[in-house]
Amino acid sequence: MSNAFQVKDLRFKYKSSKEDTIKGVSFDVMEGEIFGLLGPSGAGKSTTQKILIKLLEDYSGEISYFGKDLKSIGKSFYEEVGVGFEMPVHFSKMTAMENMKFFSGFYKQTANVQELMEQVGLWEHRNVKVGDYSKGMKVRLNFVRAMLNNPKVLFLDEVTNGLDPKNARILKDIISDYRNRGGTVFLTTHLMNDVEQLCDRIAFCVNGKLYEISTPRDLKLKYGKREVKIEYKEEGATLDRIFPLEGIGLNEEFQNILRTKEIETIHSGETSMEDIFIKVTGGVL
Numbered sequence: 001m002s003n004a005f006q007v008k009d010l011r012f013k014y015k016s017s018k019e020d021t022i023k024g025v026s027f028d029v030m031e032g033e034i035f036g037l038l039g040p041s042g043a044g045k046s047t048t049q050k051i052l053i054k055l056l057e058d059y060s061g062e063i064s065y066f067g068k069d070l071k072s073i074g075k076s077f078y079e080e081v082g083v084g085f086e087m088p089v090h091f092s093k094m095t096a097m098e099n100m101k102f103f104s105g106f107y108k109q110t111a112n113v114q115e116l117m118e119q120v121g122l123w124e125h126r127n128v129k130v131g132d133y134s135k136g137m138k139v140r141l142n143f144v145r146a147m148l149n150n151p152k153v154l155f156l157d158e159v160t161n162g163l164d165p166k167n168a169r170i171l172k173d174i175i176s177d178y179r180n181r182g183g184t185v186f187l188t189t190h191l192m193n194d195v196e197q198l199c200d201r202i203a204f205c206v207n208g209k210l211y212e213i214s215t216p217r218d219l220k221l222k223y224g225k226r227e228v229k230i231e232y233k234e235e236g237a238t239l240d241r242i243f244p245l246e247g248i249g250l251n252e253e254f255q256n257i258l259r260t261k262e263i264e265t266i267h268s269g270e271t272s273m274e275d276i277f278i279k280v281t282g283g284v285l
């Protein structure tokens with residue numbers, strides 16, 4: 001697998017601000033992975049994304065896109081990337097389909113719009129004016145728009161914001177499917193669920209810096225509590241005990257509970273991603 005993006009010591013300052021918004025971050029986005037930037041509001045996630053999309057060019061540091069300096073790549077870049085911004089922008093007096101046809105016109109190569117609209121459950125509402133769409137429908141349409149050019153790399157900003165759990169799930173499945181077919185995804189979020197269910201690797205972003213670039217699983221192993229909690233019934237009451245994972249197979253008390261009690265639950269001490277985030281960055285999401 002090659003690197004879709006290689007970012008080295010990226011720094012960026014908005015003209016109106018006194019200090020750097022992005023304070024020297026380095027990371028790679030591998031081709032075929034879902035890479036997530038997780039962080040609280042104002043951390044610099046959207047700014048980083050805008051730099052990678054070439055909307056902000058006045059940065060220092062190095063960014064390469066499939067081995068080429070990002071600054072040297074021309075308009076062809078937009079044929080290859082899909083962008084789903086947080087705030088959907090559509091023509092509200094036009095129908096969803098008219099909107100999609102309009103935006104398709106920007107690209108040389110376009111995806112199968114019907115298929116995309118069907119996937120997100122909007123095909124039957126294709127002739128409705130976007131102004132009459134609900135917020136969730138607009139979010140789903142925005143996703144279709146991001147996929148219109150069959151992108152090689154997909155950028156998503158808070159992609160599940162405003163969606164109910166069912167529609168959030170549908171969208172996450174489509175994103176995973178896109179990755180499984182070789183697509184690369186760079187997403188920003190402040191939502192744990194998005195990270196846990198979607199991302200192959202994540203980076204914690206706080207105040208323009210990155211902490212701990214890793215897989216959700218490795219982070220859990222590194223920062224998780226190495227213990228097992230067991231809940232069991234005894235004389236009508238539910239009791240619980242916590243045992244260290246080390247030597248659990250030889251722990252007689254643990255074995256005894258397993259043998260003699262009615263077990264209700266057994267959990268390994270999984271630390272939530274939120275706990276890990278706080279532990280690593282000292283900040284809250």
Ligand SMILES: Nc1ncnc2c1ncn2[C@@H]1O[C@H](COP(=O)(O)OP(=O)(O)OP(=O)(O)O)[C@@H](O)[C@H]1O
Nearest residue numbers: 014016017021039040041042043044045046047048
């Ligand atoms: N156009 C701009 N001019 C000046 N400062 C800006 C501009 N856009 C963003 N900022 C500032 O840069 C910092 C990072 O903002 P950014 O939007 O990248 O954060 P974020 O992590 O994406 O947060 P959110 O999830 O709220 O969008 C914030 O302090 C913000 O106020």
